[in-house]
Amino acid sequence: MRRTPRPPAIAIRIxxxxxxxxxGLTGCWTPPTADVQPSGEPRLIQAGIPVTARREPAVxxxxxxxxxxxxxxxxxxxxxxxxxxVGPTISSLQEIEAGDKVEVTTTAQLSxxxxxxxxxxxxxxxxxxxxxxxLSVDPSYRLLTLQYPNxxxxxxxxxxxxxxxxxSAGDAVVVHEGEVIALKRKRR
Amino acid sequence: MRISHQPGRSALALTxxxxxxxxxxxxxxxxxxxxxxxxxxERIEALTILGGDFGLAGGTFRSTGRxxxxxxxxxxxxxxxxxxxxxxxxxxxxxxxxxxxxxxxQGNIGFLDATNTVHSPLLEGDINEFxxxxxxxxxxxxxxxxxxxxxxxxxxxxxxxxxxxxxxxxPFMQMNFDEATRVGLIGWSVDTLTLRAALNFQYIVKWKxxxxxxxxxxxxxxxxxxxxxxxxxxxxxxxxxxxxxxDVDVPMGLDLFxxxxxxxxxxxxxxxxxxxxxxxxxxxxxxxxxxxxxxFLNQLWKVQWLGIGVSYVWGSNINGVTGxxxxxxxx
Numbered sequence: 001m002r003r004t005p006r007p008p009a010i011a012i013r014i015x016x017x018x019x020x021x022x023x024g025l026t027g028c029w030t031p032p033t034a035d036v037q038p039s040g041e042p043r044l045i046q047a048g049i050p051v052t053a054r055r056e057p058a059v060x061x062x063x064x065x066x067x068x069x070x071x072x073x074x075x076x077x078x079x080x081x082x083x084x085x086v087g088p089t090i091s092s093l094q095e096i097e098a099g100d101k102v103e104v105t106t107t108a109q110l111s112x113x114x115x116x117x118x119x120x121x122x123x124x125x126x127x128x129x130x131x132x133x134x135l136s137v138d139p140s141y142r143l144l145t146l147q148y149p150n151x152x153x154x155x156x157x158x159x160x161x162x163x164x165x166x167x168s169a170g171d172a173v174v175v176h177e178g179e180v181i182a183l184k185r186k187r188r
Numbered sequence: 189m190r191i192s193h194q195p196g197r198s199a200l201a202l203t204x205x206x207x208x209x210x211x212x213x214x215x216x217x218x219x220x221x222x223x224x225x226x227x228x229x230e231r232i233e234a235l236t237i238l239g240g241d242f243g244l245a246g247g248t249f250r251s252t253g254r255x256x257x258x259x260x261x262x263x264x265x266x267x268x269x270x271x272x273x274x275x276x277x278x279x280x281x282x283x284x285x286x287x288x289x290x291x292x293x294q295g296n297i298g299f300l301d302a303t304n305t306v307h308s309p310l311l312e313g314d315i316n317e318f319x320x321x322x323x324x325x326x327x328x329x330x331x332x333x334x335x336x337x338x339x340x341x342x343x344x345x346x347x348x349x350x351x352x353x354x355x356x357x358x359p360f361m362q363m364n365f366d367e368a369t370r371v372g373l374i375g376w377s378v379d380t381l382t383l384r385a386a387l388n389f390q391y392i393v394k395w396k397x398x399x400x401x402x403x404x405x406x407x408x409x410x411x412x413x414x415x416x417x418x419x420x421x422x423x424x425x426x427x428x429x430x431x432x433x434x435d436v437d438v439p440m441g442l443d444l445f446x447x448x449x450x451x452x453x454x455x456x457x458x459x460x461x462x463x464x465x466x467x468x469x470x471x472x473x474x475x476x477x478x479x480x481x482x483x484f485l486n487q488l489w490k491v492q493w494l495g496i497g498v499s500y501v502w503g504s505n506i507n508g509v510t511g512x513x514x515x516x517x518x519x
Binding site: 029 | 441
């Protein structure tokens with residue numbers, strides 16, 4: 001007597017085959033890395049991409065109310081001092097002292113390049129001062145993840161007009177620091 | 189991590205006393221008693237899974253189905269759930285293998301209220317009510333074979349409590365109410381423990397900015413009763429479902445309150461097996477869901493999106509609409 005497999009049995013067989021099928025269709029998983037040569041011709045993809053970044057924890061190294069500048073460093077990273085211009089909307093600068101732990105929100109502008117040997121080739125090859133590299137791009141949710149030379153990563157939400165579809169891992173990024181737009185003192 | 193909350197109600201058709209022959213309450217034969225026990229056991233297991241599992245839709249459903257050859261019920265069933273499953277953190281390499289992995293956690297808390305108005309010559313107008321509450325937690329891991337394809341084996345334990353109450357409006361049951369209570373056919377409560385083993389297969393397709401997620405979820409349940417107030421009622425059974433889902437997530441390119449609007453939804457077809465199928469009196473449960481949400485990813489804590497969603501759920505015995513807040517988180 002000929003037996004017909006029951007529908008659940010067929011479905012389970014299909015599901016069991018799915019992993020094999022999935023493996024066969026595409027390659028293997030590799031962790032994201034920024035140390036790759038991006039595809040495409042060397043060029044400036046986009047400049048002046050505005051982003052906001054939150055730096056936490058940060059410790060105040062010095063503060064100058066007259067020039068409205070703030071120098072902070074990240075605990076455990078002696079070479080991490082960064083000087084910021086504090087925006088006019090921040091009224092709490094007077095209350096900040098050296099040694100305070102703060103949460104700093106800053107603006108920055110990014111320029112994203114495809115480079116060859118760290119340069120933009122042309123009639124007069126231009127050396128670009130790379131501050132970070134693209135680690136990953138999510139065009140659907142407009143997320144751009146950068147990896148800095150110290151290994152830290154940061155994900156930015158970018159505006160809809162940013163050409164994320166043209167960006168990929170390994171692209172060089174020049175970071176133009178802006179000013180502090182929010183400053184919150186934490187417990188010392 | 190995605191955690192979805194869809195307050196609302198769902199519905200299923202249930203009948204309990206409808207399955208009992210009228211003579212059962214005055215003179216129960218061993219065969220009839222066995223049949224009653226099995227039927228109740230299936231129902232309790234099915235209700236616990238429906239109320240406590242995040243993989244099946246919540247909402248309010250209504251049915252006027254016929255469940256036995258002689259009786260039908262007018263049933264409403266409300267299921268309120270809060271729970272979901274999600275992958276935690278970044279994908280990490282699995283040793284030196286070309287496979288990535290993430291921790292996966294899942295949990296759910298659910299409440300179910302099934303009210304059945306019995307329509308039969310003997311029990312006409314009687315109301316049989318089941319209240320189930322269930323809570324479950326578990327986890328596993330998601331293994332990424334490449335950037336698109338992954339699978340996630342998980343284990344979960346679920347505690348459930350189902351209580352029955354019966355309102356006798358028919359002359360027959362008014363006369364036999366005490367006897368039915370004494371023998372443990374009505375007015376009982378039972379505590380259960382369910383083990384849930386599942387495997388999720390997921391394939392992600394990205395087209396321009398649209399994300400299409402195809403997934404399949406074979407899921408197995410084993411339920412045992414821990415404690416019962418009735419000697420007639422105990423649970424020991426196996427259930428399962430196999431669901432296939434197509435989810436589409438589309439950014440609309442429009443901003444509202446500083447966040448991009450997204451739309452999308454999913455179609456889910458679930459084949460039910462074992463006591464889940466026999467207890468709910470249906471072999472399949474389908475759901476179509478639509479949503480309009482705002483993108484909060486990387487802007488508000490771990491919220492991926494927040495908005496409203498509406499589902500229509502249907503099966504051979506039931507149909508219902510559910511709507512509410514649609515929230516998803518990414519940890």
